Each structure stands twice: as structure tokens, then as C-alpha cells.
Amino acid sequence: MSTTQERTVPSICESFGNERSRMMDIVLEVQDKLGCVDAETIDAIAAATDAPRVDVESVVSFYSFTSQKPKGKVVIRLSSDVPDIMAGALDVARGLEEELGIRFGETTPDGMFTLEWTSCIGMSDQAPAALVNGLVMPSLGPGTARRGVQILRERNNLEDLQGTLIREYGDGENSHDLVRAAVRNNIRRPGKVIFGRMESGAGLIKALAMSPAEVIRGIKTARLRGRGGAGFPTGMKWEFTRAAGGDDRTLICNADEGEPGTFKDRVILTERPDLLFEGMTIAGYAIGAKIGLLYLRAEYSYLREYLEHVLERRREQRLLGSRVCGKEGFEFDIRIQMGAGAYICGEETALISSCEGLRGDPKNRPPFPAQHGYLGTPTSVNNVETLCCVAPILEMGPGWFSSIGSAGSTGTKLLSISGDCMRRGVYEVPFGTTLREVFEMCGASEPAAVQVGGPSGQMVGPDDYAREICFDDLATGGSLMIFGPRRNLLEIASQFMEFFIEESCGYCTPCRVGNVLLKERLDKILAGLGEKSDLEYLQKLATTIKTTSRCGLGQTSANPVLSTIENFKMLYERLLKEPEEGRQRSFDIQTALSQAQDLTGRESVHFKQG
């Protein structure tokens, strides 16, 4: 270990109080400073925090953005999400490989560049996109990607990646001094609750004039339900949390927007951070929490400084801190907890594990977070969009809110629309909007299919286009990927399965093993090696995964297969053949022999090619 390392690691640990529960912050900062968290560094962190080294290694090895092996000074992470692939990410990848002379997963011999694929980075509306260290590079082409690499090499100035690579900043706060990102907001349709209103701050004032129980009653009367996808009534969640014993309670805002194809939280965090923080403060007041955590996904780290700045301003304005708005006895502050690249951490108990400095394994329920959450405290975890509805409800009244949308689904829903359409971006629509209406808005003519709710949702076809987006019909966190007639829907399903395999935490058997098996057979079918009985095989396997998995990831990970079998069965049937002479169609003798033919330099005696 070099002397810098010897000093760096303990001082980083100390800056987080040598607390094991701050392990995420510690390893992320070490990764940032040293480029990796290697074995010796793990030992040093373990010593400083008095943690077993295997627990430190466990954290480092769990997250995509921390690594035990050194990476290049510039890590290029290209988003492998379906909309990125549709927009040409493979061409960008080829361009980068040619330019750098390495394959994905490798580092250039000079230690300068590392190429990696990464799951959706929340830029599906401006795909293909990549992260260059923390910097977002949207709307890439093979040419622009190669030029970017050339410029980095020529200037050799890694201190100012932003200044070197970004030519034009995006709209709105994307051009803020603390953001300076090329990202565009793409707010295509502002709605009544979030993007179409001016922020006034009146919601918080009103809330503090009420009792916490009254605030909760207001949220219940507005019939606000969680926007993350599951749709749990927010007021009820707060009530449970408030009712749980003890003095310490925690509010967590889930800004780990990882569902592929979703990017609406990115736009909220950029354009409406005050609305969110106001909502968090009201929520903190309602449940009786002193601390609020904003769990920000690593992919959005480019927004961190800006968000810290907004928080700091709110502290100065007495909107956070002790005696918020002068309210005696109400103390509340917000800390940003960075994630480190793990889709599973969007699951609320995995998110809590991560906040506690652990690997992002979901927890067993019961106990539920409302009773026993973050560091044992009663905890309410709410989605960004949900919390953004809170201040408007308080300000305008529950009746105003519940008059928007449909009976069982009040308010508006933010849709993140990507794929084959004219106008990709964020749409704030009242609940009850049909898919057909959505297509009209975004300029999608006759899509062959649409993926509602990301990979964990469902793929539906024209028969379902009259269906409504709401909790009682098509419930969704808001990701809508549109697929034109030329797309291979089963290949897309396979890409979704790849995503789940990559993002499964591996804790439980069905999700860890089953998804691999599901993709294996689906790929065989796609390769023309499927047979009729495979449909039943896939369905039974998928049902096992869905039924027995421990958390929401595994309970939904088989949906790409299940929903394509349900809605696009003929696509499978077209590929399935009857087996001949009792042979397994999945066994391909030419594939099985090709290596040996190469190694011996001769053809097979029994199985001639062609």
C-alpha cells in the first residue's frame, strides 16, 4: 500500500465517523479517490470501522460502481438498456472498441480507459447514452463517441471532463453551474400536479399549522398512492410508521430510479427539487421523523452537488433544520445517500440495507419497514413522484387532488416514454389516460407492442391499447417503451431477462437460478432450437420464479416471458418445431463439435455440416 493510500483510507473512514453504517459512503469515496477498493484497502477499511473484512468485501463486490480491481482513469459505461440498443448502442460500442482497441469489460494497457456495459442509466429519452466517470453523455453515435475518446486522449485533462467533453448544456437547470450537463429534460407535457404548477412553499406552511394526524388524514382523503408501481396508499404507510413505537423514525425518499426506461425522477430532481424536499419535510412531520434520506442512484451523481446546494439553501431559509419554519419541536433535515449501481436497491428493504451500509439484499418481512426499518427505526420509504404530490395536496386540498385522475387512481402520473415514437420524454397525464391517447401525444403510429412498467411490467399489443393507465388496469411506475413493427419482441424479452440476471441479488434460489434457466431456453428458441413443449417448460419455470421468489424483483422477473407468451404467443409458435426421432431440438451437434473440429483440424465423421 502506498503512503497516500495509508493516509487516505483512514481519513475517509474517519470523515464518516468510522461508522459501519456509512460503509456505502466510505467505499464510494475510496473508489473515487483510489480507482478501486483492493484487498489491502478492504483490510484498512475493516480495521478503521471495526468490521469483519468479509463484510466490507461483501459490500464492495455487490455494487456495480465499486470494484476490487483497478479500472482505467476513465470508465466509460454504456447503457445496455433496450431503448439504447434500439437507438444504436451496439454501433456506439463497436466504435468505442475500435477506437480503444479493447473489448467491453477490458481496460486499455496504458490504464487510461475501461469499457463497460451498464444497466439503464435513466436516459432512455436521449439514447444511446453513456456515463464517462460520473458525466452523462447522451444521444451518442459511433462518430461522436470516438471523437470523445480522441479529445480525451489529446487534451489529457481528466480534471475537467465536463469542460473537455460537453459542448452544449441541456435546458432548464441542466445548465445550472453545479450541474452543467448535456442532458435534456424533454418535458413534453406538464400536468396539474408536478410540472404545470408554480412552487409556492405554501404546502409546508399549511401542513405545519395542522397536527401530523391531520396531515395524514389529508393525504388519505386525497387517496394518494405510491407512484413507484406497487400503489400502496401513502397515508396508510405514514400512519403505520407514526404508530410504531420509539422516538426515532426515518423517512427515505427512493430516488434509485432503476426500472429500465424510467427517467421521470431525473427530471423532477433537476427541475423540482424544492417540491420534493418540501414533500419530504411534510412527510417527516407527519410520521415524526427527524431525518430524511434521499437515496440517489449512482447514475444521477451528476445532480448531487446541485441537490446539496438546494438543501443548503433550504437550511438557510429555515425550511430544514431545528425548528423548521419556526415550528417549535419540529426538527428535520435531509441527507443524500448515494447508491452505487444496483437495481435491486429500488426495492424498499434492499434500499434500507444499502442505506445501512450493507449489501443491497432485501430483508425478510415481517418485520415491515414501518415497524423496523432503517437501523431498526420505523421507516417510511416513498417514491420521488409520490412525495412531489404531497405539497400540492396540502396547498390545494385533497378534494382538488382527487378530482384529477380516475376514481381508484387520483392525481397525475408521470410517464417516461422511450422507443419508437416521435417525441420521447416525460408526460404528466391524469390517471385513466389510455395507451392510444398516449401514442397520439408522443407520436407513435401503430406500434407493434409497448412495454408498460419496464421489464418487470408487461408487454402488451394492439388488443390492449384501449386500456387505461391506472392502479386498477395498467399499473405502472411510468416506463413506457414503444416498439415499432420491425422490432423482434422476443429478442427484447431476452434482453430484459439478461437485465434481471445481471441485477438479481442472488439471495434466493428461484431468482438467482431460475432467471438464468429462463433466458437459456428463450435464447434456444430464438436460435431456432425450440420445440412445442418448450412453451409449457417456460411457463412452469416462470411460475416457479414468480411464485416462490423472496422479493419484488424475482416476483416480476419472469414477466417478460410470461407476458410475451400471453400476448404474443404466435411469435413463439412460429419458431417452435416438432422434434425428430426423439431428439432434443435444444441439442445442437454442430455447436457441440465446433471446438473439437478447430482443435483437431478435421471434420466430424458422423455429423457432416450443412
Add this chain to the structure above:
Amino acid sequence: MAKPKVATTSLCGCFGCHMSLLDIDERILELVQLIDFDRSPINDIKSIEGPVDIGLIEGGCCNEENVKVLQDFRKHCKILISVGDCAINGGIPAMRNMVPLEECYEEAFLNGPTVVNPSGKVPDDEEIPLLLDQVYPCHEVVKVDYHLPGCPPSADTLWEALTALLTDRPVELSYELVKYD
């Protein structure tokens, strides 16, 4: 009426399962009353002659010839049974599945301690069947009707399964008869 025909073979196996079949002891006399053998090492017939009622496969598929024989068995046998762990999960030979094929060839023909190979090349002789990329269990290559696990399956297991099939009883193996070692 002609007696039912039974064929047996060993693919990538050690013939231990065949030994276990002989372990049915005096019951073999009873068995011979019930069946005729088609291809089998027991009578040394080298290729399947023709329609066969029950085929017993020992061993998994490690090379092209194994696949050929197995497909041939499947084609001619009404009922095909995987006998023993090698047929069912690759068995000991499948331990090479964790080693790259190139290394397997090099160990066998170039670098192994007992190898004498002046040419320094992996032989391309057609008499040496090409290895598959991995050892495959039989049911991953062809449809298999029954599996009798064990290394080897006990004589009682084989006897019970065979006599059940020959007398039109369902094959129901008791707890003691299903073992993997």
C-alpha cells in the same frame, strides 16, 4: 408371441452399471425367460438390429460417436432408460466440463505424464471420435423415458424397473431404490 427385446449400451461410462445388471444374480435366468437381447455387450452384438422395446443407456455423451449411438438407440427403442449417474448428469467424466476443451486435448495428447507423441500435435485421426464441448447427460441430447440414478443403480433398482415395464406395471421405485451413489 415373441419376447420383448432389450438393448443395452455404455456410452461415456465405466460398464459399472452393466456389472450391476449382472448383480441381479440368479434372477438373470428369470430375465432371460422374459426377454431377448438386441445390441448389448452381454451378447456382443455391435449395432441395433431393430425395433427394440426397452433400451438401457449407461454413460453420458462425451463425443460424437456417443451421440450417434444414443440417437440410434432412441430411434429404435420404444422406451429408453438412462441408467446410472453418468447417463443422468454426466458423472465423473463430466468433471472435465469445468476445464476448457483445449486443455483436455493437450493433457490427453500432448502434456500428460504418460504421453509419447513426437508429432506434438493433437491427432486428427478419424478413428478418434471428436469430443463434444462438454459431457452431456443423455436426456439433454434425446428424449429419455425413465432415469435410474445411482453409481451404479443397485441390482434391485434395475430389476424392479425392468420387471415393472415388462409386466406393464407402473415404474414406482421405493425410497430405498432411488440413490445417487
Add this chain to the structure above:
Amino acid sequence: MNNNNQKISLTIDGVEVQGKPGQTILEAAEAAAVYIPRLCWMKNLTAAGSCRVCSVRANGRVQSACTQPIGPGMVVENDTEELRELRRNLIDMLFVEGNHFCMFCEKSGECELQALAYRFGITAPKYPFMFPQRDLDASHPEILVDRNRCILCGRCVRASQELDGKHVFGFVGRGTTKRLAVNAPDNLAQTDAEADDQAVAACPTGSLLVKRVGYAVPVGQRKFDHSPIGSEIENSDVQD
């Protein structure tokens, strides 16, 4: 207040069972001489709920019996066609995920994974074998770690912490790369593991073995040679 004499009445497969407050479904069933198949669960350890083999339907919802507390009037389905199939599929998954060569494994006959497969009458798994590359750690003078046989149940991890007061094992990686790790930079020899640690005995398969004691029990006299796993529970007396 939790009164230990208090009873909670529930049914398992239609049979009424009396449980105690704080018990999980698995514990209440076991006290009532009903066996619910399980792998990652072990007496005196925190329940993990990771293998999912103990999945039951509790009031219609599939739950892991080892983590789900009982409730009054709860209707539990355990030995149904649906659940038997789901469990069988999970056992099949564990077999194809690792490299389980029973024919030469020292644990054969005493292995809980194998015993469950026997109990379910599995003659061959329905999924293709994955034949993963896994490593083996023979560095420790007394203990062998063979990750080929590891089913990631975490019993050793918990036993080391909760019973041995150590912290010898942990998990690293995620998803398909998740694997059992030891609390040292390189190998088990660098840890404070000892042969008589309960963590070693906790392994349900042959992944953790004490060296030089293998094959001591002759075939025919091993734990699961004649009676299925769980039969000791099914043949036990119902506890009050």
C-alpha cells in the same frame, strides 16, 4: 403481552394445529409433527428465507414458512400438489446450479440436498446442468471448502456468527457471481476457523468438510439411507 401458555390455533392442510405466539409456521408445524421441507433453515439460527424450499401457502399467499409468523385462524397449505412441484423445481435448480457429484462426495447419504431429492423421488433434474467453474479451498489443515457443492444457504455464515461467536464466512458478489467467501484476504487458513466450529457442521451439503474423517459410516448405515429426511419430525410426538 405474550403469554407462553397462550395458544394460537391454525390449520395445516386442513388439520388443526396449536401454535405458540412468536412461532413461525415452520416451527409450529414441527411441534405438531408436520414436516415442512427446508434447506437454509437450522434450529437456533436466525431464519434466512433464502432457499425457498419451505414455501407454503399461508392464507392463500406463498410465503417462506421459516420466516412467516403464525397467526390465529391462519390457513396453511403445505403438502399440496402445487407446492410439491414448486419445491421440486427449487431442488432441481440447486442441483443444476452447482457441481454435485454425489458418487464420490463424502457427504453422500448425510447430505440434506440429496436427501430432499430422495424424498421427492427425483431421478433426474428437469433443467439443463450449468457446470459452473467454482473453486476449492483446501488451505486449512482441518477443513475443506468445496464451492462446487455450495448452495448459498448461508447456514455456515450465520452459525459462525450466532453459535461460534466468530465471523469466518460471508457472501460476496451478487446474482450468478454470488459466492461463499471467508473473512481473510486469500483463504480459510488465514481465519480463526476450527474443525469443531458449529459453522462447519451446519453445512447441509459437502461444501464444508472436516478433513480425514470421510466415508467413516458404511453405506447402508448413513442418516438418509433408509428413512427420508423429515421422517424424524413426522414420527415425533406432538408437543404441547
